[in-house]
Amino acid sequence: MKLLAMIGRTCLGAAETVGGITIVFARILRAMFPPRFDRDETWLNLYKVGVKSYPIVIMTAMFTGAIMVIQSGQYVKQTGATGLLGWGAGYAVLAEIGPVLIGLMFSGRVGANNTAELGTMKVTEQLDALRALAIDPINHLVVPRFLSMMVMLLLLTALGDLFALIGGALTSELILEVDYRVFFHGVFEGHLLDEYFTGLCKAASFGASISVISCFYGLNVSGGATGVGRAVNQCVVTSAIGIFVWDYLITYLAN
């Protein structure tokens, strides 16, 4: 009986969260058509999200590319199929590992920050103050964050892809002693354009889902500093789940 009640409660909670996230998303869409959001705030957020995140994205990407090469290195060395090195690393990174890892970094870095910011504004009544001053927090705060997170995760993933390949090439040159030209030849001959675009598509949807989820948790904080902490925690967990669900869906559709 207790177990049943627990399962019921969990399902209800999940349904409530999904419902709440959907409502936030619907309100964002409504504010975008026709566009009523704050332009200055959007520029500021694009800058904040992009510029602050690129070092960590570049680092993640380079390591990812390098690890892919090391993973396949043993096999390539044994068989001498060095042409496969670039293709293998490129395939894994562009379509799958790159967007997912960068998305997870991004949710921990930008999504959590966003929830904390909005949550603090909520508990200190700054959101109420905005509304009292005739400014809709959705137009002023949420839509700019949504747009900038979506656009920036897309751009950062494109950038990350590049650095992942560079990381892979460097590793193959330095550790496996495979010429970097051979590596890039493998990448370009592999016809990975489809994978590249699938990856970017994933990045954009990850960006959208991270921003909606983080805004939802931020706007719904209750109960002071502990409430903000809890919301940040839930945001990171739910964002990760969102990333994997989208990843699954898009991979399924693309194949």
Next chain:
Amino acid sequence: MKRRESQETVPYGEIDTTAILDRKPLGDVVLEVHGLTHWFGDVCVLDGVDLTMREGEVVGLIGPGGVGKSVFVKLCCGLLVPDAGEIHILGKDLLALDDKERQELRTRVGLVFQNYALFDFMTVGDNVAFPMRQRGQASEAEIAAKVQERLSEVDLPKVQHLMPNELSGGMKKRVGLARANINDPEFIFFDDPTAGLDPVTSSKIFNLVRRTQEQRNSTCLVISHDIDRMRPVCDRYVLLYDARVRFQGTEQDAMASSDPIVHEFFRAGMVGRA
């Protein structure tokens, strides 16, 4: 505070409107609240509260801590949605407005928050300028002049470039006051504007309330525990007690009332809740 079971009528609450109307000419009704009821979970904070205010009137809303004064004000600004009741403000039925109309109405209503609610990511100057800038009807030069004027009114002419966390509690309060005032609202709610201020500044703030009212004929609802300093400002008082309006009227009415709780409030200031 649980909902009261008995629906006993409170005999102390009659408003002597003639006395008020005699004192100075008042305009149209600008706030009409009827049967306002609000619950938090299973706690009834407001239980059928009625209030009518006329243009140019300054009403003091008093009551013990935690009785629901701030909740009342937030309901009147549309920041909370009541469980029952009607709110007509500046001729609009607040609960029937769509988003755009509510937005429009809010540009005509000012609110000073009890705990400041300053935007901590902008400077004090930007905080005060924000509502005006967002309206987009004034040039930067006009905005700067108005910000300077409003900040001087609250005795803070030199803090524009500071961030809110560099101010004391009382200074934040006054910045909140300047911000609420910048768009010359027709109706202003002051939620405890003098909490944490020294006596001299408190008096200045109440004078400012009076002056604002006189210059622009705006209507003000002032929440405060400082009945002594409210005296020269308020035309009439409303005492919230136990989720209801316990008393409405002038100080003379309060003194003439036979309700011991009303007496206690006006004689000794605050009483703790039993």
